[in-house]
Amino acid sequence: FSTSTQYDVVVIGGGPGGYVAAIKAGQLGLKTACVEKRGSLGGTCLNVGCIPSKALLNISQKYYDASKHYKELGIEVEGVKMNWAQAQTKKAETVTGLTRGIESLFKKNKVDYFVGTGRLNDKNTIGINLNNGTQQVINSKNIIIATGSEPTPFPGLNFDEKVIISSTGALSLPQIPKKLIVIGAGVIGLEMGSVYQRLGTQVTVIEFADQICPFLDTDVAKAFQQSLKKQGLQILTGHKVVSGQNFGTHGSVVVEPVKGGPSQTFEADHILVSTGRRPYVDGLNAKEIGIEFDNKNRIITNSHLQTNIPNIYAIGDVIPGPMLAHKGEEEGIAAVEYIAGKGGHVNYDAIPSVIYTHPEVAWVGKTEQELKAANIKYNKGSFPMLANSRAKANNDYDGLIKILTEKDTDKLLGVHIMNAQAGELIGEATLAVEYGAAAEDIGRTCHAHPTISEALKEACMAAYDKPIHF
Ligand code: FAD
Ligand code: NAI
DSSP, rough: OOOOEEEEEEEEEOOOHHHHHHHHHHHTOEEEEEEEESSSHHHHHEEEEEEHHHHHHHHHHHHHHIIIIGGGGOOOOHHHOOOOEEEEEEHHHHHHHHHHHHHHHHHHHEEEEEEEEEEETTTTEEEETTTOOOOOEEEEEEEEEEOOOEEETTTTBOOOSEEEEEEHHHHHHHOOOSEEEEEEOOOOHHHHHHHHHHHHEEEEEESSSSSTTTTTTHHHHHHHHHHHHHHHHHHOOOOEEEEEEOSSEEEEEEEEETTTOEEEEEEEEEEEOOEEEEEEEEOTTTTTTTTOOOSSSOOOOOOSBBSSSSEEEEEESSSSSSHHHHHHHHHHHHHHHTTTTSOOOOOOGGEEEOOOOOSSEEEEEEOHHHHHHHHHEEEEEEEGGGGGGHHHHHHHOEEEEEEEEETTOOOEEEEEEEEEEEEHHHHHHHHHHHHBHHHHHHHSOOOOSSHHHHHHHHHHHHHOOOOOOO
């Protein structure tokens, strides 16, 4: 054991929460280190999450367009083929480029990077089992826990990442499967299901709830499900998996309607389990030193992101809230600002979510069913993409925009977008929500023509008055 430098901040975990916190701490002149065991920075998001999934979504969409849509536009291409090995190489290059970029940012901001597993010895001491086989102990005034999350296993179906796969296995399949079963029609299930469906795989998605993505506004979820069905995804909502088997080369599941009825058996090359993720704190020794957790094994923090041990903070997927990279990043910056005695800021009412399928689905704020349940009086307006000229010109007009506003004040309470560029357009809506805007503020803002963003303006006009083009 060697004891070294006294730090101001040590971050355990180098994902989007942790690495952003470390960079911010470096920028504020705090003596900072980050401990990450994976061997590369960026966490789940860059290595086996956001980035590789978006790379495959982009590649598979281009292949699908070239095979299915170009002809209608007068572009005749012959012999379109998928070179899966090259697609995987491209995906890996994207990931490596970005993770190395964070290493450079650490150097630029004087953040020490320890490649190893961090363990809390006490409230100021971290023991590190370095990946090179040696050990080190470091001390810090403040510690930020950013150890993230892992896929929740499905009872009776153990992950082997060959037949029973999590998103990690799904991102690196050795070949394009003939058949894929997906358990859970949430974000991972529909994104990864879309990737393979576009490449020719027969995809069957089994969802327990009676709508896909139960957290979505119901109108949007219905339109989204129809769209995915049209593309060829087989989706069974209101169904549960009662048992499953791994035959080594393929797997099977027995599925029943939740409300009762005859069971069906499905076989496939792989079974993707995507029924949610759970916080990850293995080997951290957090409970043992007295850090409090809630009943979902998430670390409890106060409004300054402090645990019950005040110099230990926690951020990202390991604490309550949406498991999203940008949420963790906001918390990372805020935690460091609190440590530095500055005012941190995370507005949990203005965190956008995006599903990167085609069309994309994005939202911020409340759904209509949430407003009803909370007895809040509201107005609503919606606008179909079919009536947006840019979407028509692009031959890509599936979807709608739905706006929910407070009845008396017209203040935006929820914005729900389904269209080809929902993930970009939600930025404008989130800014509006952050600034407490009314629908009329967007409705009276001049939007360029012809753009997809005009549909947001018109949906807002529909909420307080009437749209022009529908
Ligand atoms: P993580 O990114 O999980 O990072 C935690 C890190 O801590 C890990 O690298 C881990 O190795 C390390 N660690 C854990 N314990 C220790 C220890 N004791 N010592 C040292 N290191 C340790 N979110 C989005 O916002 N947009 C998306 O498009 C998106 N796509 C996703 C796609 C997939 C397939 C998946 C699985 C997730 C996706 N997410 C997306 C979610 C996003 O990846 C997470 O919300 C985000 O990574 C959480 O960041 P984090 O920093 O809290 O934790
Ligand atoms: P999820 O919470 O998005 O979806 C899980 C789905 O599984 C839900 O529809 C749920 O009703 C269903 N389900 C739960 N138990 C079931 C059962 N026993 N049988 C059938 N269905 C069941 O979780 P997912 O897709 O695993 O993703 C995990 C996390 O990763 C999400 O919370 C998300 O925030 C994050 N993520 C974000 C992405 C993005 O921002 N684009 C992309 C991928 C993941």
